[in-house]
Amino acid sequence: MIGILIVFIGAVLVLFLGLNKPEGGMKTLSSLVLFLAGMMSLLESLSILNFEKLSNWAPKNMIDFSKGDLMFVSLLAFVTAAIIAIFPTIEEKGSDRLGLMMLSLTGAFMMIGxxxxxxxxxxxxxxxxxxxxxxxxxxxxxxxxxxxxxxxxxxxxxxxxxxxxxxxxxxxxxxxxxxxxxxxxxxxxxxxxxxxxxxxxxxxxxxxxxxxxxxxxxxxxxxxxxxxxxxxxxxxxxxxxxxxxxxxxxxxxxxxxxxxxxxxxxxxxxxxxxxxxxxxxxxxxxxxxxxxxxxxxxxxxxxxxxxxxxxxxxxxxxxxxxxxxxxxxxxxxxxxxxxxxxxxxxxxxxxxxxxxxxxxxxxxxxxxxxxxxxxxxxxxxxxxxxxxxxxxxxxxxxxxxxxxxxxxxxxxxxxxxxxxxxxxxxxxxxxxxxxxxxxxxxxxxxxxxxxxxxxxxxxxx
Amino acid sequence: MEIIILPLILSLLAAFTGSKINKTVWGLLSFVSLFAMIYMKQHYAIHNDGIWHNTFDVPWFSNGIHFTLGIDGLTGLMILLTNLLVPIIILSIQTNNQKSLIPLILFMQAALNGVFMAKDGLMFYIFWELALIPIYFICLLYSSKDAFKTTIKFFIYTFVGSLAMLASLIYLYLKTENHSFAYDELLSVQLNYTESIWVGAGFLFAFAVKIPIFPFHSWQANTYTNAPAQGSMLLSGIMLKMGLYGLLRWFMPMAGESIAFYQPIVVLLAVIGIIYGAVIAIKQNDLKRLIAFSSLSHVGLIAAGFMTLSAVGIQGGVLQMFVHGINVVALFYIVEIIETHAGSRELSKLGGLAKFNRLFAAIYLIIVLGTAAVPLTNGFPGELLLLKSIFDYNTITGVFAGLTIILCAVYMLRMYQFSMLGENKTSLNEIGLMKMIPLIILVALVIFIGVCPQLVIDQISPSIQKIMLEISNSKGVLS
Structure with missing residues (x-):
């Protein structure tokens, strides 16, 4: 649950902070956010961290991340972070692209859970x-x-x-x-x-x-x-x-x-x-x-x-x-x-x-x-x-x-x-x-x- | 384990130091693996009781898949061959600008040692594939022409073969009681006749491509011819033996239930290969191509001998595996020397080279005689045993297989005559002593094994008896 929240908040932040600005600065921010989300989900999946309260807050019969699901969440978060980090920056204005990509990732997490x-x-x-x-x-x-x-x-x-x-x-x-x-x-x-x-x-x-x-x-x-x-x-x-x-x-x-x-x-x-x-x-x-x-x-x-x-x-x-x-x-x-x-x-x-x-x-x-x-x-x-x-x-x-x-x-x-x-x-x-x-x-x-x-x-x- | 780790470390070192260190140093360093191997052999197989002793065993993929290495007489002989030939192959490198060649050869050495020692099905497959990768790059990077086309054919051919073997291994694995790839567990699986035919087909396809047995040989000639000399040596000297070793160690015991079905087919194809390879070898002009086809012929004889399922045939075959490795590497070495020192490897452009270097001519002649199986050279005892076993199996087949002796003498002596004797067409440059030393070692082995082959046979016979026992345990036929 923590992963999906971090990515969603990150997406909104990147979307608005980066509006009409070149991609450069937002690139680091978004890959860091995604890395954080991936790390958190990984730790939660390995039972090192516990976000029980946060998960209870979501309606259980709608979305529920099992341990295995969390592994997938962290994998996708890491992969997206890597994609954003390694591909060259597009010169034109448009950090909204990164925001959209992160929003799309939120959807992927919803599908998994x-x-x-x-x-x-x-x-x-x-x-x-x-x-x-x-x-x-x-x-x-x-x-x-x-x-x-x-x-x-x-x-x-x-x-x-x-x-x-x-x-x-x-x-x-x-x-x-x-x-x-x-x-x-x-x-x-x-x-x-x-x-x-x-x-x-x-x-x-x-x-x-x-x-x-x-x-x-x-x-x-x-x-x-x-x-x-x-x-x-x-x-x-x-x-x-x-x-x-x-x-x-x-x-x-x-x-x-x-x-x-x-x-x-x-x-x-x-x-x-x-x-x-x-x-x-x-x-x-x-x-x-x-x-x-x-x-x-x-x-x-x-x-x-x-x-x-x-x-x-x-x-x-x-x-x-x-x-x-x-x-x-x-x-x-x-x-x-x-x-x-x-x-x-x-x-x-x-x-x-x-x-x-x-x-x-x-x-x-x-x-x-x-x-x-x-x-x-x-x-x-x-x-x-x-x-x-x-x-x-x-x-x-x-x-x-x-x-x-x-x-x-x-x-x-x-x-x-x-x-x-x-x-x-x-x-x-x-x-x-x-x-x-x-x-x-x-x-x-x-x-x-x-x-x-x-x-x-x-x-x- | 040492002899897999050592070459790997050397390989990495060689990759990082590049061409700063002379190739001779690497050649000498790679002898270390030989000593490690001899030490290990002393340590484990001192009783020589035919048991495949574990030397290393840790769980790997899961509890059912271990990283297990074993050693017995057969494995010992094969890794002796590998670790003996690899330093010689490295010493045979003539130029200094092929800088990734040494790391690739050393990596190959590690993988080959793994193949021969693997005592776990999946590990065997993994090393089998790993051995393919360096040789693929050696051929791709340093081939003379059409590199991509020949190597991709070679790679796909062998890759399809090994995937078939993987399918068979997975089938056996799922049949074992507690899902294990351990050699003994796989061996204890009881298959019915149909299952056994399919499982056997998978193994046999992989090995037949690698050996190669007659209809699966079409990758061989071009790959050998275009590959750099070191690549040809590795391929024919050691890598072929992987296929034969697999036939003996994996195919025959694992698919023992259906071996009666495969016996006539394989013997027939192998005998066709013997004659086919020999006849084509007679017509060749390119020395490397000639050796490639002669190799097809020799290896066919070994495969036929194995499939007669007699103790004589298998002993002769294993001995001949060792001997063929030495001879064929020596031949490719000689061709390499002729090519670099006389400027060509085509028979029509050579001739009369003997008078330039008498020692080289003598060595060349001994190797040729060894390959042609003249008594008191190393080719003779193995070939005699093999032919005897095929005669016992079926007289007519034996007669056809026996033609190999005559045909081999024809193409080998033709090769010697046209390159070394007769009218002088080109000259042979001065050959340094360092280049002759590996050849002298090989010649010493040719004569030594020719005089006392029993030393080798004593090493392998207990393990061969054990393998034959395993075949008969799985309801196979034994003659």
Whole structure:
């Protein structure tokens, strides 16, 4: 609870203090606020600090952060702090961008903690509405405008479907509270067939969430929106929205655990399609950003596999995967932003990197290894945990997922070609010589440390 | 543990000092691991009773997944090979401008030691992958041409293979009673026939790509040819042995239930590989390509010998693994010397080099004879045992496999003749003594093992008997 309050107050402060001022000063403030929120939530989750009173103040049946939820809250707060800190300052006036991003993060926290369908809906809206603005925040860029309108239309559409699903579920179960629904479902499950209303409701709600996490067959907006939005916003969307979406997805599906054998059937198919489609489509992409967009679709596929496992005891696996995905994705988007020039968005931007900047090369190599799932990075351990737990439910799907991660090598390693083929290149690339933010070093170090000592995840939960 | 940590520390040191320190120093420093290894071997496997002794064991991922290292005769021989060859490979570096080569080789050494000592399924997989990373970068950074294309093919090929192995390992892991990756636990899983075929397929695919067995070899020739000499040495000298070791230690005992199903397939493919590799080797002009195909042929023989499941075949195969490592590294070393000192490695441009350096010619000849399995060189005993086992298994297969001796003599002697004898087309520059010392060590080993192979076989036979016991325990067939 403390995290959501700090971020919200911080957002309002940044919004008003920074009105009509350049981003510079507010950048430090907002990343500090987010870091504080993340630290507090982490300490609360580890039971070092106690904010019992504050939590009692909130209506328990609407929003309730369990220990696991708090880990996700702190992860997202840290990641957003890192995103704000490492991406370069935009010269124009407009600290409101940072404020909006923090507001959007508040929505993500609401989604994570939601115990009530109305709260979940509110969370999705609070997350999305600032993002519609942010996607178009590069006002003079046509691509950005396109991304904003596309994202807005798709988002509005999917939220409407989600809301319809809530209505069906209310009709079928007579309650909107997730814990209440869970209780009733387990009773009904022993007595008779489930009402069709509930199944329809689950499908509609899942559709809405599948849109948000960009899973097959509702993924098509992602590459265009990711490409058009400013890099900072794309990173936020790819990481925070996706992780919050999956936590919300997992939390709400847990209420329908009695239906697990039914919904896992079609979730497996969707997961496999997402993995296959995302990976294959990514191979032929020309720009780094689109490749990363399709890679994030593929990762949504792996995460869908999590939803078919017994989730309650396994939330730490989702956490491990989120950490792995967030660390490497943010670093890769950072380098994409740093080295892309006005003319070159393709992999050519990395040409001669080894010659010009060795530490950047090492950081990128580790991140690419991590996102591709090669030991001893956190990407491997997370994938290992995820696949092992899904293997018990569907070995075939896991085999396809393994094949998918083999395919992913093809496009992740594309970056190595320009990076290392520098023998005959004499001119130094000016853009490569810049200093790298220390947070990037920390993130890459973390992805190795978590990869070597993976039991930290299990202990924390 | 020492022999994994030591190379890692050296690797980091080498990475930070860059090219300030001479490569010879690193080569000598990396001998330290060899001494550490010999000390450890004395310490643990002194009884040589075939048991895979734990030398290190801590919980890692969770309670079921430990960081366990073991040592027995087989592992001991493999890490002896690794730690003996790596310093020689480092000493073989000719230029000083490949500054990340030494750290990568040392990192590779650590990973390889891990592969051979891993006594836990997941750890085996992790080291298996870790060994791939340095060699990938060695090939990518210092390949002569088409670096990206050949290396990505090599990487994806082996990566798909290892993922298949991971799937098999996870399947076995979920079948164990208390979810553990420990070698003995995985071994005690009882599979039915269909399960065993699938699990076996996963393992076999990973190892067949690495070895490589006939239809999975297409990455090999280009990678070997384009890779820098050190990369080719690592790949053929040690990394191939990972596949063979995996076949013996992991595939055969784990999928023992279905081994009768795989036996004829693998033997057939391996024998096809023997002849195919040898025939292509005869036609090659590029020395490195020639050695690559000869390696395909030799390794096929070892795989076939393993799959006959007889004590003779497995003993011969393990001996031959050790011997092939020495010979092939020596051959690549010689090619590297010829290329840098005579300016070319194409047979059509070489000739008559023998008169420039008699010592070099003599060494070259001994290595060639060793590879061609002439009696009293190291190639002979292993090949004899392997061929005997294949003859016992099936006479016709044995006859075809036996062709390898003739074909090998053809391409090896052709290689020697066209490069060292005959008309003089190019000259050989002065070769320094420092460059000859590693070769002299290797030649001494060629003759030593050729004269007393029993020393090696004594080391490995108890562990081989134990492995054969494990295969027969899992309802496999034994001849």
């Amino acid at each position: 939601a115990d009530h369908l109305v709260m979940l809906f509110l969370g999705i809206e609070v997350l999305s509405i600032p993002l519609y603005v942010l996607a178009g925040s590069d006002k003079h860029n046509l691509r950005s405008n396109e991304a904003a309108i596309k994202y807005f239309l798709m988002g509005a559409f999917s939220t409407a479907i989600f809301l319809l699903g809530c209505a069906f579920i209310y009709g079928g179960s007579g309650s909107l509270s997730l814990s209440e629904i869970s209780l009733r479902m387990s009773i009904v499950g022993h007595l008779s067939e489930f009402p069709a209303l509930i199944k329809v409701g689950v499908i509609l709600m899942s559709t809405g969430l599948l849109f948000k996490v960009s899973a097959f067959p509702f993924h098509f907006w992602a590459p265009d929106v990711y490409e058009g939005s400013p890099n900072k916003v794309t990173t936020f969307m790819a990481v925070v929205v996706k992780i919050a979406g999956f936590v919300a997805f997992a939390n709400y599906l847990q209420a329908f655990e009695a239906l697990a054998s039914w919904y896992s059937k079609w979730l497996i198919i969707l997961a496999v399609c997402t993995i296959v489609f995302g990976n294959i489509a990514a191979i032929s992409q020309k720009t780094v950003k689109r490749t990363l967009a399709y890679s994030s679709i593929a990762h949504a596929g792996y995460l869908l596999l999590f939803l078919i496992t017994p989730m309650k005891a396994n939330m730490w696996i989702l956490f491990a995967y989120s950490v792995a995905y967030a660390l490497s994705t943010v670093v890769l988007f950072y380098f994409n932003d740093k080295y892309s020039t006005k003319r070159d968005y393709g992999f050519g931007m990395f040409s001669g990197l080894l010659k010009n900047n060795q530490s950047a090369t090492i950081l990128m190599v580790v991140s690419l290894f991590s996102i591709a799932g090669i030991p001893v990075t956190v990407g491997f351990t997370a994938k290992y945990y995820l696949f092992t737990s899904a293997f018990e439910v569907s070995p075939l799907a896991v085999c396809i997922a393994l094949l998918g991660s083999a395919i992913s090598i093809m496009y992740y390693f594309k970056a190595f070609k320009p990076m290392f083929e520098s023998a005959n290149e004499t001119n130094t690339n000016e853009a490569h010589s810049g200093k790298i933010h220390f947070v990037v070093y920390l993130m890459v170090a973390a992805s190795i440390v978590f990869g070597m000592f993976p039991y930290l995840f299990e202990r924390c939960f």
